[in-house]
Amino acid sequence: MVLSSCSSNHTPDPAPDPDAGTNQFAAMDRILLRGAVVTPELSFEGEVLVEQNLITCVEAGTACESKPGATGATMIATNGIIAPGLIDTHNHILFDIFDDDDWLPAQLYQDHDQWPTEPRYKAMLDVKQCLVNDSQGKPAWCAQTPYGTPAGSLRCEVDKWGELKGLIAGTTSIVGLPGTTAACFASITRSLDAAQNGLGQDKLQTSALYPPSSPSTVCQNFTSGKTDAYVIHAGEGTDTKALAEFASLGMITTPNGCLYAPPTAITHGTAFTATEFTKMAQAGMKLVWSPHSNVSLYGQTADIPAALTAGVTVALGPDWSMGGSQNMLDELRFADTWDNAHWSDRLSAKDLVVMATLHGAQAVALDAKLGKLEVGHIADIAVFAGDPTKPYEAIVAARPKDVRLVIVNGVVLYGDVDLEPAAPPIPGCETIDICGVSKFLCVATAATTDKLDETYADIQTKLGQALTDADAATPTDGWNFAPLAPIVKCE
Numbered sequence: 001m002v003l004s005s006c007s008s009n010h011t012p013d014p015a016p017d018p019d020a021g022t023n024q025f026a027a028m029d030r031i032l033l034r035g036a037v038v039t040p041e042l043s044f045e046g047e048v049l050v051e052q053n054l055i056t057c058v059e060a061g062t063a064c065e066s067k068p069g070a071t072g073a074t075m076i077a078t079n080g081i082i083a084p085g086l087i088d089t090h091n092h093i094l095f096d097i098f099d100d101d102d103w104l105p106a107q108l109y110q111d112h113d114q115w116p117t118e119p120r121y122k123a124m125l126d127v128k129q130c131l132v133n134d135s136q137g138k139p140a141w142c143a144q145t146p147y148g149t150p151a152g153s154l155r156c157e158v159d160k161w162g163e164l165k166g167l168i169a170g171t172t173s174i175v176g177l178p179g180t181t182a183a184c185f186a187s188i189t190r191s192l193d194a195a196q197n198g199l200g201q202d203k204l205q206t207s208a209l210y211p212p213s214s215p216s217t218v219c220q221n222f223t224s225g226k227t228d229a230y231v232i233h234a235g236e237g238t239d240t241k242a243l244a245e246f247a248s249l250g251m252i253t254t255p256n257g258c259l260y261a262p263p264t265a266i267t268h269g270t271a272f273t274a275t276e277f278t279k280m281a282q283a284g285m286k287l288v289w290s291p292h293s294n295v296s297l298y299g300q301t302a303d304i305p306a307a308l309t310a311g312v313t314v315a316l317g318p319d320w321s322m323g324g325s326q327n328m329l330d331e332l333r334f335a336d337t338w339d340n341a342h343w344s345d346r347l348s349a350k351d352l353v354v355m356a357t358l359h360g361a362q363a364v365a366l367d368a369k370l371g372k373l374e375v376g377h378i379a380d381i382a383v384f385a386g387d388p389t390k391p392y393e394a395i396v397a398a399r400p401k402d403v404r405l406v407i408v409n410g411v412v413l414y415g416d417v418d419l420e421p422a423a424p425p426i427p428g429c430e431t432i433d434i435c436g437v438s439k440f441l442c443v444a445t446a447a448t449t450d451k452l453d454e455t456y457a458d459i460q461t462k463l464g465q466a467l468t469d470a471d472a473a474t475p476t477d478g479w480n481f482a483p484l485a486p487i488v489k490c491e
């Protein structure tokens, strides 16, 4: 790929966007990307122009070069595929410090209330509670660690680890279900369900549990406009109990049935049949699909062909790394493999890419701003290596080492080292090895508040030490949760 300066017509600076995020990085004024463009509905050889945090041109050929805003832009010939950044609509981001080495389901289960009783799962949950100081409280042994005091917490570092695991896989937005958010959240990948999401508002409500708390309030929030999307776990499992959650969802509110509405996106729906999916489609509800985690826990996943036949919009998310996928690229590949083995290749590569981008944005009611390469949309962009004549297949096949560039809110944060000149110069980025490919990664910002000046190395060191401390404080359980789950797993 080639990095150069684009000289063209004179142009005035664009007006600052009032919706600009809280991202503390100074953005390059303008970036012009050239390559195979995936919008995602269309694909063509062309260009995408980014001015500040917005996409201002998406055209075939070289038409964007003659736009006034292209003057002085940093020109990047990607020789790759330019796509919307992936949108992860289901993650438990504070668990991303763990992976399969820490806990895997000991057996297959029938619903979501069964596996949380496993002792090793509970021990892992305690370690998480110690590090992040969740509302559930810290375990007693935590007092022996530096995080045992009420204020002691690595919540910022743990959240950032999850944002980083997403970023290096081309993910620009994550519904991370972090519970209480903090000012340090969403400084890397856009944590959508946080006030710091860079969108100027957070109108996303979530529930990681079924039944949810205060469901009637959610309906009131739909009416008042406070909530645009409600992403709720339901139907997770294969038994009648999990199936019954769909009918129950219609009876737990006043008035009944008010959650059967377009803002509601159901996470899992593993137990649902064509009957439930038909009702969902009729109500305009969405589905968030997490096949890898489903198969690890229950041996099955949601009947996506039935959901699509019914007309349900389906988005994708890895859920978490223990038995789930490490990131969205892993989840795309898992979904493709499952589809080929069980559904006779019902899903095309394009279907899968649309699930991971546009349909993700629709599931969280942010498709007017995210999930698409379109003029006026926010510049959340991922560039992948691969055959530009088969761009959708290339994205589904991509690994983090194949991610050439990631732009969040108009700011270049990750990519191949030769593209680092497009990244924020201050305070500078770090170089990391991703499965044999040298990449730059921009984590620390110039701001010294809210731990925003922490580097990738700082975060990695602190989390690694914290897990070692936790193991030392719990010697009798026989389980170790150090070392820290790596940012990427190479094959």
Ligand SMILES: [Zn+2]
Binding pocket: 090, 091, 092, 208, 233, 267, 319
């Ligand atoms: Zn979940």
